[in-house]
Amino acid sequence: MKHLPLLATLALLAFPTFLQAQVDSPLEGQMKILARGMRQLAQQVADPAKQQENILLLEALKKAVTDSKTLEPRKTASIPADKRENFLSDYRQELDELSVAFDQVEEAVKAGQYDKAKSLLANVNSIKKEGHGKFKVD
Numbered sequence: 001m002k003h004l005p006l007l008a009t010l011a012l013l014a015f016p017t018f019l020q021a022q023v024d025s026p027l028e029g030q031m032k033i034l035a036r037g038m039r040q041l042a043q044q045v046a047d048p049a050k051q052q053e054n055i056l057l058l059e060a061l062k063k064a065v066t067d068s069k070t071l072e073p074r075k076t077a078s079i080p081a082d083k084r085e086n087f088l089s090d091y092r093q094e095l096d097e098l099s100v101a102f103d104q105v106e107e108a109v110k111a112g113q114y115d116k117a118k119s120l121l122a123n124v125n126s127i128k129k130e131g132h133g134k135f136k137v138d
Contacts, residue, residue, distance in 0.1 A: 046117070
């Protein structure tokens with residue numbers, strides 16, 4: 001029973017609602033998982049009582065990043081064919097940077113360095129902002 005709220009949270013992160021699945025592309029679904037997880041992590045990353053929950057949350061976020069690498073942003077369709085491969089390579093590289101940033105946050109959480117973990121989230125947010133600027137259709 002102790003882990004019921006954690007399981008409910010992970011279920012919400014992992015499974016978009018039926019309606020969202022019809023409207024969103026698969027990549028948008030992964031990005032929603034990341035957005036929800038980041039909001040939750042920002043609120044609780046400095047709480048030592050939530051260490052295990054944060055580690056599981058970070059693992060779910062890293063999985064969403066990995067799953068996103070196999071998908072293409074909608075913007076890809078507007079990129080000229082001769083530049084598309086470079087665009088996708090840059091997109092995947094940006095996701096690799098995001099994954100490394102999540103690894104750093106996870107290491108800090110596991111080490112009990114909660115203030116450091118909180119400050120490392122700023123790096124995650126800057127990667128997000130940069131990536132959305134390059135790869136997201138307005």
